[in-house]
Amino acid sequence: MGTAADALEKTGVTVRDAGDDDAVAGVRPRWVALPESAEEVAALMRASAEQDLAVVPVGGGTKLHWGLPPERCDLLIDTCCLTAPAEHAAGDMVVRVAAGTTMEELAALLARNGQELALDVPLEGATVGGTLATATAGPRRFRYGTARDLLIGITVVLADGTVARSGGKVVKNVAGYDLGKLFTGSYGTLGVIAEATFRLHPIPAARRWVTAAVAPGRLAAHSLALAASQAEPSAIELDWPAGGPATLSVLVEGAAADGRARTVLDLIGEGRIEDEPPPWWGRLPGGEGGEGDWSDGSDGSDRSDGSYESVAEALVELRVPPSRAADALAALPRPAETSVRGALASGVLLLAPPPGAALPAYVTALRAAVREHGARAVVLAAPDPAALDMWGETGALPLLRRVKERFDPGRRMSPGRFVGGI
Secondary structure, eight states: OOHHHHHHHHTTSEEEEOOGGGOBTTBOOSEEEEOOSHHHHHHHHHHHHHHTOOEEEESSSTTTTSSOOOSOOSEEEEGGGOOOOOEEETTTTEEEEETTSBHHHHHHHHHTTTEEOOOOOSSTTOBHHHHHHTTOOOTTHHHHOOHHHHEEEEEEEETTSOEEEEETTOOOOOTTOOHHHHHTTOTTSSEEEEEEEEEOEEOOSOEEEEEEEOOGGGHHHHHHHHHTSTTOOSEEEEEEOTTSOOEEEEEEESTTHHHHHHHHHHHHSSOEEESSOOTTTTOOSSSGGGOSOSOOSTTSTTTTOOOSOOOOSOEEEEEOOGGGHHHHHHTSSSGGGOEEEEETTTTEEEEEOOTTOOHHHHHHHHHHHHGGGTOEEEEEEOSSGGGSOSSOOOTTHHHHHHHHHHHOTTOOBSTTOSGGGO
């Protein structure tokens, strides 16, 4: 065993040799560590700092193919064993939960007390830490906000092994920084998320979905009218599969859900009211019903359990002012071959480009077409991410680089995974 392997072994943490299924966007690490606490993560980070090892954190592995491949990856820190019992203060509507807990496990725990974390995660098996690291949010972001909005405290382990805490009931912090906001959406480039504290909401007494086929030219008008209506929808979602009709589905929640659903139906002018969401609700675009993730395990993205269906080769996130969403969608290159799904009223839409399209050329044309409508396109995942500009123009890049330098001066945390090669 070499010096680096010896250093990792001395931490007392379970460490194994990596296999092909552990690859991060095609880059295979040398080792995989399975820490069971923040303290064990800290020990691994100290050993990695001493040996100059590049570290990539992973949760459920459902989004390891998102972002750019790391420039190097020596140690994969798998947080699957960071599953200490959650602290659910039901009276305060707050929960503190370990990063390796899956979102399904957390939902089941909270439901026992009639509460929920109002994030709709589209990928089965996603963990709390991975959801934060990729800033994943679903349809109800319109009413409740995103992971960043619902997070009130976080515990992280920095590149040098420092355990830092921010928000909630704790007082130790990294002076001058809101760790929760920085680490949400950081793709593991600043440190390892070990624990998170969220504010919760009561599970609504009732939910109704109003679903209708809508003419593309009416999408923006319907969305704006619904968003401002007294029906107070929790989500206004669009599903527009390649070659198919555009469908709008609106969620209303609460004791008066039936009456508010009828208000929504009157506003749209047609459609149906249902007690269950449409099959595509909250799923990624590009497949029938959008079930599951897009990987069969061949790239290691789902920890090789074979539970996900391959539904798209690439995924693009389009952010656009809601009032201009319809114009931006009409301007898409090859619109009839592009599948679209997402939060229309929030202006956050996911695109599955045409299968077999020359992705660099498609993305370039897409950005040029939607720029005049105030939209920005980010490629979340692609078969060959190195062949194109995943992130596009980022005005805050100098600031992001300064933050990276502050938290990871040795560029050992997921190096190159994030915007600008951070």
